[in-house]
Amino acid sequence: MGDGNRRNMNKKKKNRRKKKKKMMNAEETFASKCVWKWANNNGGLLNSSSSSSSSSSGEDEDFNDVQKSLRVAEPVVFELHSHSTRSDGFLSPTALVERAHRSGVKILALTDHDTMAGIPEALEAARKFGIRIIPGVEISTMFSPRGNSGTEEPVHILAYYSSCGPAKFEELEECLVKIRDGRFRRAKDMLLKLNKLKIPIKWEHVARIAGNGVAPGRLHVARALVEAGHVENLRQAFSKYLYDGGPAYAKGNELLVEEAVQLICRTGGVAALAHPWALKNPIPIIRSLKASGLHAMEVYRSDGRLAAFSDLADAYELLKLGGSDFHGRGGHDESELGSVNLPVVAVHEFLTRARPIWCDAIRSILLSFAEEDPNKVSEISKFKSLKGDMTFENTVLNEGGDMFTLHLSSWLSNEERKAVEVEAIRLKLSHTVISERGFHITAVSK
Ligand SMILES: [Zn+2]
Ligand SMILES: [Zn+2]
Numbered sequence: 001m002g003d004g005n006r007r008n009m010n011k012k013k014k015n016r017r018k019k020k021k022k023m024m025n026a027e028e029t030f031a032s033k034c035v036w037k038w039a040n041n042n043g044g045l046l047n048s049s050s051s052s053s054s055s056s057s058g059e060d061e062d063f064n065d066v067q068k069s070l071r072v073a074e075p076v077v078f079e080l081h082s083h084s085t086r087s088d089g090f091l092s093p094t095a096l097v098e099r100a101h102r103s104g105v106k107i108l109a110l111t112d113h114d115t116m117a118g119i120p121e122a123l124e125a126a127r128k129f130g131i132r133i134i135p136g137v138e139i140s141t142m143f144s145p146r147g148n149s150g151t152e153e154p155v156h157i158l159a160y161y162s163s164c165g166p167a168k169f170e171e172l173e174e175c176l177v178k179i180r181d182g183r184f185r186r187a188k189d190m191l192l193k194l195n196k197l198k199i200p201i202k203w204e205h206v207a208r209i210a211g212n213g214v215a216p217g218r219l220h221v222a223r224a225l226v227e228a229g230h231v232e233n234l235r236q237a238f239s240k241y242l243y244d245g246g247p248a249y250a251k252g253n254e255l256l257v258e259e260a261v262q263l264i265c266r267t268g269g270v271a272a273l274a275h276p277w278a279l280k281n282p283i284p285i286i287r288s289l290k291a292s293g294l295h296a297m298e299v300y301r302s303d304g305r306l307a308a309f310s311d312l313a314d315a316y317e318l319l320k321l322g323g324s325d326f327h328g329r330g331g332h333d334e335s336e337l338g339s340v341n342l343p344v345v346a347v348h349e350f351l352t353r354a355r356p357i358w359c360d361a362i363r364s365i366l367l368s369f370a371e372e373d374p375n376k377v378s379e380i381s382k383f384k385s386l387k388g389d390m391t392f393e394n395t396v397l398n399e400g401g402d403m404f405t406l407h408l409s410s411w412l413s414n415e416e417r418k419a420v421e422v423e424a425i426r427l428k429l430s431h432t433v434i435s436e437r438g439f440h441i442t443a444v445s446k
Contacts, residue, residue: 031348032075037415038351039076039106039132077338078347080109080134081158081274081298081323085211086118087138088219090328093118096337097125097133099328105338109323111136111158113217114179116165135161137172138274139264140179141257143285151281154244155257156274157289158298159264162358163412164365166267175255175263180215182253187216189250190242194221197247199230218242219327234329244280257285258292265293268361270354272296272321276309283312290316295353298322300342302335319353320346355419362412363420 024032083089084096091099093110100108108131110122119135126133139157159166166172187206194201205224210216222237231237241248255263264271271294276282286297299309300322313320322342324335412422 028344032344035076035344035347035351075344076106076347077104078107078109078342079103079105079323079326079338079340080107080136080160080272080321080342081111081138082108082326082337083112083138083328084110084118084122086115086214087112088210088217088327090330093121094125096326096328097122097129097131100337101129101131103336103338105131107132107134108337109134109136109158109160111138111323113138113156114140114176114183114215116173116176119165133163135163135165137176139176139260140183140252140254141260142251142254143257143288145284153280153285154251154254155279155285157257157260157264157294158272158274159267159269160272160354161267161269162354162361163416164362166269167361167364168267172263172267175260178253179255183215183217186250186252187221190218190221190248193248193250194225194241197241199225199241199248201225201228201230221248234331235333258288261289261292261294268357268364270295270319270350270357272298272319274298275325276312277306282309286312286316286318290318295319296321296350300340300346302339302341304341319350321350359416359419362416363425366420366422366425 079100082096082100084091084093086093089096089112096110097108108122108126110118110133112118114137116135116137119133122133123135137159139159141155141157142152143155144152187210188203191201191203191206201221201224205228206216206220209223209227210220218238219234222231222234222242225231225237225241226234231240238246240246243249261271271289273286273289273294273296276286276297276299279285286294296319297309297313299306299313299320302324305320305322310320312318322340324337324339326335326337328334412420
């Protein structure tokens with residue numbers, strides 16, 4: 001496509017968007033209000049000063065804020081699929097968040113392959129830009145058909161968690177560790193196959209590209225192939241050697257796809273089927289996953305909505321999502337962060353579905369903390385530590401309950417705190433006394 005053509009297309013697209021804005025129907029207006037409110041209710045850091053006083057008139061204030069914001073009507077840009085150097089992306093979590101900010105993204109889900117290791121760094125970076133992070137992960141799984149329906153094939157499942165992360169974090173992490181171990185073995189198997197094809201790629205080369213401690217993936221092997229001059233580009237590395245079932249393809253330790261979906265449901269996440277258009281035989285997979293509790297599937301891409309998959313999502317009553325699957329490769333064929341135009345109604349449906357799931361997860365994390373060991377207050381959230389949190393400086397705390405409330409106000413919005421009935425849990429902790437000013441608390445019964 002020539003530049004002129006593309007410009008015309010873009011103009012047309014923009015005009016279409018403008019027209020659409022004018023014709024926003026009641027459902028869209030309501031959805032955009034709710035989404036805006038959620039996006040800007042960004043935990044205590046943005047509203048900590050009002051967190052204790054706004055409870056009585058909170059609703060009205062919120063509503064006025066929404067009204068004000070709608071006059072300046074900026075759509076909230078969501079990016080629900082992205083990778084960092086913690087898996088096979090090219091940008092660190094910090095650089096990814098900066099790039100997202102430059103691209104106008106307000107809500108960013110970091111969904112590295114089989115790891116949530118990049119989330120704390122992303123959260124830290126996101127504070128600077130007022131971006132909200134959805135902690136996520138993209139799990140490598142395998143579909144194994146029973147009977148004659150479908151063929152065995154790899155499937156990627158996205159998980160989206162609340163700001164506190166997964167409930168039963170250890171259970172999830174244990175599975176992810178197994179998969180990551182499998183990725184090391186798998187990369188070695190791929191190299192063996194390449195070596196047999198007289199392509200001498202060394203393990204050290206792949207490990208260096210992947211980076212310290214990062215579980216290698218196909219993309220890392222592909223980069224080694226390009227760097228060593230065996231292929232011209234990444235695409236060729238895949239189309240010649242590394243595609244599913246290809247001459248240098250190897251299987252890892254993937255979970256069964258149904259088990260992954262059940263695991264996500266058990267740990268308080270929203271489960272979404274990633275890029276179903278890459279599947280050879282999507283229908284039996286979608287059918288089986290729906291029965292296992294799948295919530296959503298990707299149907300939107302930067303080039304628009306895929307009608308066939310949108311119809312499938314409707315048929316199986318799945319939420320319709322999408323994201324750029326940004327890796328930061330820098331090629332012309334890569335979609336930019338935030339380039340997927342998710343309709344506000346789809347985003348609203350996602351948040352509506354996620355809310356009770358996330359609230360349940362937060363409640364169970366808080367309760368298990370309160371019941372088991374109040375001394376571990378700093379571990380309530382796996383992703384934020386008390387230590388780095390400025391909110392706590394110069395604050396005299398008298399009891400565990402105070403500490404709990406303060407701690408929560410730094411990362412739960414007022415709305416979330418109401419929804420998870422924080423007050424009841426706080427009461428359970430009021431017997432905990434803080435021994436000295438600072439972060440050290442001891443459990444002393446009054
Ligand atoms: Zn994927
Ligand atoms: Zn991905």
